Amino acid sequence: MLPWKRPAGWWLRNPRYFLFQMREVGGVFAALYALVLLWQLREFSQGELAYATFLAFMGTPGMFVVNAVMFAFVLVHAITWFALIGKAQPVQLTKEPIPWQKAFAGNLVAWVGISVVVLYLIFGGL
Amino acid sequence: MGVPREPWNPGHEIVRLEAVAKEAEREVVLEPMVWGLFSLGGFITAFLLPVTIFFLSLAVPLGLWPAERIGYGAFAARFPDLLVRLFFLVVIGGGLFHGMHRLRHILLDAGLTRADTLWAVLCYGVAVFGTLAAVYYTFLEPTFGWSLPFL
Numbered sequence: 001m002l003p004w005k006r007p008a009g010w011w012l013r014n015p016r017y018f019l020f021q022m023r024e025v026g027g028v029f030a031a032l033y034a035l036v037l038l039w040q041l042r043e044f045s046q047g048e049l050a051y052a053t054f055l056a057f058m059g060t061p062g063m064f065v066v067n068a069v070m071f072a073f074v075l076v077h078a079i080t081w082f083a084l085i086g087k088a089q090p091v092q093l094t095k096e097p098i099p100w101q102k103a104f105a106g107n108l109v110a111w112v113g114i115s116v117v118v119l120y121l122i123f124g125g126l
Numbered sequence: 127m128g129v130p131r132e133p134w135n136p137g138h139e140i141v142r143l144e145a146v147a148k149e150a151e152r153e154v155v156l157e158p159m160v161w162g163l164f165s166l167g168g169f170i171t172a173f174l175l176p177v178t179i180f181f182l183s184l185a186v187p188l189g190l191w192p193a194e195r196i197g198y199g200a201f202a203a204r205f206p207d208l209l210v211r212l213f214f215l216v217v218i219g220g221g222l223f224h225g226m227h228r229l230r231h232i233l234l235d236a237g238l239t240r241a242d243t244l245w246a247v248l249c250y251g252v253a254v255f256g257t258l259a260a261v262y263y264t265f266l267e268p269t270f271g272w273s274l275p276f277l
Contacts, residue, residue: 009236023234028229029223030171034217034221034225041264047245061185067187070183071179074175077172078171078172078175101259113175115176121210121213
C-alpha cells in the first residue's frame with residue numbers, strides 16, 4: 001500500500017484545481033454565515049434594542065457587500081454541489097445508473113421547491 | 127541484482143506499512159465521522175442557505191422587502207414556531223460542520239500540514255461549540271430567558 005500525498009500548493013498549478021479550491025471556499029462562507037445567524041439569534045435573545053443595533057450594522061453598505069459576496073460564493077457552491085451528487089455517487093434506482101445531468105436537473109427542481117417552501121414556512125412568504 | 131528495485135511511482139512515497147496501519151487505526155473513527163457530517167452539512171447548506179441569505183440579508187437592501195419584514199416584531203412573531211427554531215438550528219449546525227471541515231482541508235492544502243492537530247481542534251471546536259450555542263438559543267434560552275455570558 002502506497003498512500004499518495006499531494007504536494008503542497010497542488011491547487012495552484014492548474015486553473016481547474018484553483019477553481020475547485022475557490023468553489024470549496026464557498027463552504028467556508030457557509031460556516032461564516034452560520035456564525036452570522038448565530039449572532040442574530042443571540043442579539044434577538046437580548047431584546048429589541050440589541051436586535052435593532054444588529055440590523056443597523058448588517059444594513060451598512062460594507063456589510064451589504066460582504067453579504068452579497070457570501071451569497072455569490074454559497075450559490076456557486078450549492079449549484080456545483082447539486083452537479084457533483086450524481087457524479088460522486090451515481091444514483092442507481094434503475095438498472096443503469098441515472099446520468100449525472102438528470103440527477104443535476106432533479107436536484108435543481110428540488111432546490112427551487114425547497115426554497116419556496118422555506119420562504120413561506122420560515123420567512124412568512126413573499 | 128538480488129535487491130528488488132522500487133517501482134517507478136511518481137507522486138508516491140514509500141511508507142512503512144506498520145506506520146500506515148497504526149495511523150489508519152487512529153483515524154478510522156474520527157475521519158469518517160467528520161466527512162459524514164461534512165457531507166450532511168453540504169446538503170443542508172446547498173438546499174437551505176441560499177434562500178436564507180437572500181431573504182434575511184439581501185432582500186431589504188435590494189429594496190424587495192420593507193425593513194419591518196426582518197425587524198424584531200416579524201422575528202418575534204415567527205420564532206415561537208418549533209419549525210422555525212429547528213430550521214435555524216439545522217442551518218447553523220450544518221453550515222458549521224460543513225464549512226469548518228472544509229476550512230481545515232483548505233489549510234492542509236495550503237501546505238500547513240504539520241499543525242493539523244491544531245486545525246482539527248480549532249475547526250471542530252468552533253463547529254461543536256457553535257452548534258451547542260445554536261441549541262441553546264433555539265430551544266433553551268426562549269424557555270428560560272438566560273443568555274450565555276461568553277457568546
